[in-house]
Structures are given as C-alpha cells and as structure tokens.
Amino acid sequence: MALIVQKYGGSSVADADGIKRVAKRIVDARRAGNDVVVAVSAMGDTTDELLDLAAEVAPIPAPRELDMLLSSGERISMALVAMAIHSMGFEARSFTGSQAGMITDAHHGAARIVDVTPIRLREALDEGAIVIVAGFQGFNRDTRDITTLGRGGSDTTAVALAAALDADVCEIYSDVDGIYTADPRVIPKAHKLDVISSEEMLELAANGAKVLYIRAVEYARRHGVIIHARSTFSSAEGTLVIDEKARRALSDLFPQLQGEHMEEPVVAGVATDHSQAKITVIGVPDVTGKAAEIFKIVARSGANVDMIVQNISAAATGRTDISFTLPKEEASLALRALAAEQADVGFENLIHDDQIGKLSVVGAGMRTNSGVSATLFEALSVAGVNIEMISTSEIRISVVLRGDDLDEAARAVHTAFGLDGEIDAAVYAGTGR
Template identity: 50%
Template structure:
C-alpha cells in the first residue's frame, strides 16, 4: 500500500461533472489499496471571479490580508464539494484548509513562501480511513496567525510540500495535458510525451517556458526529493515521472552520451537594454539592485563595455517589464545611463538535456542560420542552451530544432531517449 498525494488543477474541477469525475479517480486509487491525500485548486476561473468581485467593491482592493481571506475561499469551496461528492459515493472524506493541514508560511500576503509543513492532522484523518482533501495555495503565518496565499504555482507547491512532509510515495499532478512533452505540442505536432525527466532538467524546462509545472514546485521537489508524476485528468495515459534515479541496468543506452531531452520556448519575455551606463562597478551593480528591490527577476544578462561606458542587456518576464522600466527610470541619475529600450517582440528557445557540449551549441546556431533567423543572446550550461530570437521566428525555430535533435522518435539508444526509461513503476 502506497501513500499518494494527488493534485487537481482548476481546469480539472471546472464543473460539478468534472468534480464527480475527479471523485471517481480518487475512489479508484483507494480501491487499488492506496492512501490518498488530494490537493485541489479552486474551480475553473473562480479565483479570477473572486478578484473581479473585489474590484467591483473597491477600485484598489485591499488590505492584502483580506484579499487572501477572500481568495482562499476558492479552494475551500472546491475541496468541500469534492468531500461531499466522495462521501455521497461511499468514500469517507474530510477537507482541511491549508492551516489545518499544517502548512506554515512567511508573512507576505499574496506571495508567501512555505516555511514548514507539519501534517499531524492529515495523518490522523488518514489513519481513520478517510481521503484527506487539502486546500492548495494557502497556509498560515505562525507569527501573525493569519491566512496567507502562496502566489503563482502555489497549489502544485502545496502538493509537493505535503508529499515531502508525509514521505508519500509519489505526488501526482493532474492537468489538462498528457505529461511533459519534448516540445509544446501546439507548436510541434510531432512532440512526444516523455516517460521520465530528471529534476534538474525539469527545472530548466519549467524556468524557460514549459507551462506544465511551475519552476517553484519543481525546485521544491528537487530539494526535498519528492517524485512528481504529471498526468492528464482526462485520460488514463501514463504521463511523465519527474524524478532522478532511473535504473541504469534497465536501459540499453550509451551511458555517457549527450542527450537532448526537450525544447522549451518562452514568448513571455522582453529584452531590456540599458545603454551608456558609466563603466564603474558601482553603477552596474545599481542596475541589478534597483531591479531586485523592485522584485524583478532578470535572466541571461549580457554586458558589453565600449570606451568608458557599458551597455547592459537582459530578459525579464513581459509582466515585469513595466515595473523594470519604472524602477530604472526612477534611478536614472543614480545609475547615470543614457537610454533604456525594451523589446517585446522577442522570445527564447531553450534546448535542455544532459552533457550538452559545443557540438550542440554549433548545431543550434547552424539550425538558426539555415532558417536565416538571427540569434540575439546565447547562454550555455551543461544542462541548457538558450537562444533569444524574434518572436515571430520562434515557432519555426522550435520545430526545426525538434527535428534536428530527432526528439519525436522514442528509440531506446537514440540520442533523444537516454532518459526514456521503460520502467514506470513507483
């Protein structure tokens, strides 16, 4: 008998019919002899609906504490409905809020981080034979005794954190796609679902545009050794296991070969260039300080000096671009730059895999060249090579690279398939 944590996203819980379907899946897992803890998101777009309601009673809804109190009701509703459905189907179930489940966080309302998980109550309810439903995306700040929300990726992170604290055998993330693919199937029809992706590579994919998991939950899983199983809530396909430790003896593959796992792309970035910064380490440090203080995350920075001044380029999330520009312009005298430009018509493509070498970099550049696509920035590491290009070139470049690295074939022994272990059991 295993202990399974299952997380269902909003799209899997959008209607009462879908909730009943989730209930059936939970019961099937129980019937297979496993203990089940479920972390459910709010139904469909109900979080947005709650935010709309708030905007209709106030032009600048607040305080943050009250917004969190409001938003956390979304998960309470879906969990309670699921508990009602399960009970009705003969399966004892009990829904717990994040605080009841022992999820403790930092005090930042709207963007709290998990500090600790003490799932005593969860264990008690499991021991009574119940399915335990935990509201995702929320916790309790011990210092203030207030309810907090975890921000983006919060429900996945709740599920992974609970699985870690309970030492569950697996954390299943149910979503509306079949698993982690070799590329976005909407862009690359030949994309294939991967059987297994190691943590470090999944982290790179998630951080560079793969939407299926949030980087935050992957980083949590990596740091705490939680096996994450990404599956569709609409099919019975096997999905993707995110975990290390495949069994080498099960794999008839060359053991040290370069292996491209998948290609991520990200349309959601903007390229910011700060020109004419005086060539003085204090000034350039200020650029990064100003952005960090404004909460802007910066990727792939490049700086280039020419005769007494420096031009700094970097990418930020689209959504952070206005904040970044405001922060920089506010500090213009302090930093002493001459101009800031922001290009939204760009995107990044990241080739992720193992033992990536110069050969892979050269192949990527040649693929871009054959398409006559200009590479803006290029960054490399052992696990990821990222190139920036014009946004309208993104799709065909992703397709071409998917083809060049032969990612649609699943031959064991093939370059693309070193990680595609055959054993899927956990």
C-alpha cells in the same frame, strides 16, 4: 499498499461533472489498494471571481482579508469532492490548510511553507478515510491567521504533503497528459517524455514550459518527492519527474523507458518563451561599477532581469552597450527608472525591444556531452535565424532571437537534437477545456 498524493487543478473541478469525474479517479486509486491524499484547487474561475469582488469593495484589499477571502474557494471544492466520494460509498474527509498542518510564514498572498504537521491527516488515513486537503492555503502560527501560497500554490501544497507524509508519488493532474520535448502547439512532432529529471524540469519551467510550477518542482527536488504529471481526462501514464541520480539509475535499468526517441538523451526538451522584452542601454561609460549601478536601478523598479550581455567596449569612445531581458510587463517601470537616472549614470540612450523570443535547450546530458552548443548554433544557422544573445547554465543553453523566428527555430532545433516523435502530438493542445 502505497500512499499516493494527488493534485487536481481548477479546470478539473470546474463544475459538478468535473468533481464527480475527479471523485471517481480518487476512488479508483483507493480501490487499487492505496492510501490517497488529495490537494484540490478552487473551482474553475472562482479565485478570479473573488478577486473581482474584492476589487469592487476595496481598491487595495487588505492582504490578511484577501487571504481569508481566497481561501474560501478551496473549501468549496474540497467539500464537494469529499461529498462526491462519500456518495460512492467511500469515507472521505476534507481539511483546510490549517487543519492539515500547513504552517507558513506570515507573508499574505505569497506565504512560504515553514513546516507541515499533518497529524489529522495521518489519523484520518489510519481510520481508512480518503483525505482531501485545500490547496493553496496555510496558516501562520504567530498571527494565527490564514495565509495563501500564491501562484502555483496548490501544486506546492500537494508536493509538501507528499514530502511530509513520505508518499510514494505525488500525481499532479491537469488537462495536459505530461511533459513534452516541446510545446506541441508549436512543434507538432514533440513527444511526451516518460521521465525527466527535476533539474531539467526546473530549467524548462523557468524558460517557458507551463505544465508544472517551478516552486513545486523545486520543493519536490529538495525533499526527494517523485512527481507524476498526468491528465485528468486520460488514464495513460504521464511523465515522472525525479531527481537526476534516480533518473540515471532508471535509464540504466530500463533502457526501454526512454523509447526509441532517446537513445542519446543529451537534450530533454526545447522551451520557447515569448514573454520577454529586451532593453539596451546605449553608450554606458566603460568604468568599473557602471553595470552594478544600472542593475541596482532596475532591481529597485521591481523588474526581474533574466539574460545580460555587455558589448566589448569601443576603445575610441570609452563607452559600451549593455542589453538585458526581463518580463514584458516589467519593462516600462524599468525604463522609467533608468530614464530618471540617465544623468547620474551617464548613458546616452535606451532602446526597448518587445519583439524578441527566447529558445532554450535543456538536458542533464550536457554536463558530459560537448558539442551541444555547436549543434544548436548549426541548426539555427541552417534555418537562417540570427542569434542576438546567448546565456548558459550547466544543463541549459538559451538564445534570444527575433520573436517571429522563434517557432521555426524551435522546430529546426527539435529536429536537430533528434527529439522528433513519430506521430504528431496534436492531442496535447486539443484536450484543454
């Protein structure tokens, strides 16, 4: 008998039919002989509706009260799921974050999990019950207050429960049936991966892939939790996210796992990202400490800088240009902050460009395979796409391009790395609700 943790998102439990469908899936897992623990999100748009209500009564809602408010969303969905299971003749019990022992720090709205003490869940499992837990919420021991985990909170709840209960697998259900080599809405020939390493998944998620939240993948990697990303609307296997060592061992044992697509799985996937803007600081005095000065100002504005490129200094002027990328919605604050200190820093001008796109290729195989960047640049060159910035990690190469070129560039690169599947992955985009 395995212990399975499942997580269902808001779109999976958006209405009574969705809840009954989810309940049936849970019961099926139980019928197959497994212990089942389930983390659920709030129904559909509940969280947004509650946020709207809060905005109507208070311009800046008190964070403690906002968490109290939002945590009611998962209470509703979890109780309904438990009832639906009950009415199918199975014992089910729902637990709030605090009842489930999800202990967090006191940072309302973005609390970090500091401990998981699932004593009541173990008792319920021992008594043969299916356990339903409110995702997204926790409890601070010092203040004894309800907290919420912030974006991607329910995924994190599921992974944290899987870790604390030493579950065999953490199944994360959504309206997408797994992790693809690229976004199939952009690249119809993208194919679903059977397995991906958590390191690769982290890089893909950090660079535009949307199926799993970075935070949950990170937690899973640190605690050795195996994630299975799959669809609520299909019984097909999804994608296993496991650590790199386990992935390599699996590949050695079951070469067929990679399918014919992946005889040389140097690159696991291609991620595209339209969400960034580029700021170029022109004519920065080429003096030690100037870059630090600039990025201190940007950091104080609250912006999260991604890529940075500094031009080679022009000897004649003693000045250089520094470009960096950041999320589009953070650009105006950063620009304002820099402009306010132009005299102190001594730069000449600021250029803002929100028509860029970022393309990343990710693959653990890069560690041991040279030539990845050559293949990437060659493919882009053949496609006639100009590269504006480059950054690399151990298992990723990212380039900034014109936004208009991004989709075409991604298709060319996907083909160049041998990732194209045999059939179009049209199903990917079509299953959303």
